Amino acid sequence: MMSNEQGAVAINFSLYLITDRKLLTPHSSLLTAVEDTLKGGVKAVQLREKDLNTRELLELAYKMRELTKKYHAKLFINDRVDIALAVDADGVHIGQKSIPAHAVKKIVQDKLIIGVSTHSLEEALEAERDGADFITLGPIYETPSKLKYGKPIGVDTLKRVKSKLSMPVFGIGGIKLDKVREVKETGADGIALISAILASKDIRKTTEDFLRLLNQNEGQTY
Ligand code: TZP
Numbered sequence: 128m129m130s131n132e133q134g135a136v137a138i139n140f141s142l143y144l145i146t147d148r149k150l151l152t153p154h155s156s157l158l159t160a161v162e163d164t165l166k167g168g169v170k171a172v173q174l175r176e177k178d179l180n181t182r183e184l185l186e187l188a189y190k191m192r193e194l195t196k197k198y199h200a201k202l203f204i205n206d207r208v209d210i211a212l213a214v215d216a217d218g219v220h221i222g223q224k225s226i227p228a229h230a231v232k233k234i235v236q237d238k239l240i241i242g243v244s245t246h247s248l249e250e251a252l253e254a255e256r257d258g259a260d261f262i263t264l265g266p267i268y269e270t271p272s273k274l275k276y277g278k279p280i281g282v283d284t285l286k287r288v289k290s291k292l293s294m295p296v297f298g299i300g301g302i303k304l305d306k307v308r309e310v311k312e313t314g315a316d317g318i319a320l321i322s323a324i325l326a327s328k329d330i331r332k333t334t335e336d337f338l339r340l341l342n343q344n345e346g347q348t349y
Pocket residue numbers: 145244265266269270271276299300301302319320321322323
């Protein structure tokens with residue numbers, strides 16, 4: 128795995144696509160939808176299909192690995208360190224009820240990048256102390272499934288958290304094209320999203336639109 132001089136992992140993407148196959152139309156498959164995002168330029172995908180059983184998830188993860196490799200994109204597996212290791216994913220993404228980052232580190236050492244979902248400054252600081260490589264923070268805005276993710280915390284919290292941490296912070300939750308500028312202005316390192324891309328009519332074009340906005344006026348990795 129690539130590391131920078133401080134030993135930290137290089138997070139060289141700004142758009143973090145998270146999967147939810149339930150948002151797709153009955154006619155499209157998750158692999159086709161993800162391939163469209165990769166054609167549009169996505170460089171990091173998190174496989175997050177919580178209702179699949181272990182065998183089903185493993186099978187899908189192998190396919191996702193092959194697909195993301197073809198487009199030189201990173202693959203993260205939600206919650207399942209074992210599956211991430213088995214399919215040779217780039218990373219694992221854990222939540223507040225998952226095995227914590229310090230325990231993941233003990234298992235995987237430097238083999239996997241560790242992303243952590245956080246919802247507050249306290250959780251973000253804890254993730255950093257625990258050895259996370261980056262965090263998502265949110266929900267920033269209301270999301271269709273807001274009950275599941277709690278009340279929106281807003282861009283001011285995102286800005287505050289970013290200013291207190293040295294690791295990359297990705298805003299998440301309800302981020303649509305018209306919010307990208309505001310999120311960028313917080314200093315966040317990128318955005319993570321599901322529905323704005325996967326539920327859009329033209330997945331590839333929407334991905335390109337997000338990346339264009341993220342890259343605007345930037346000499347950085349956005
Ligand atoms: N964590 C906080 S909000 C959220 C997750 C997984 C959902 C993001 O989905 P969307 O569709 O981009 O709002």
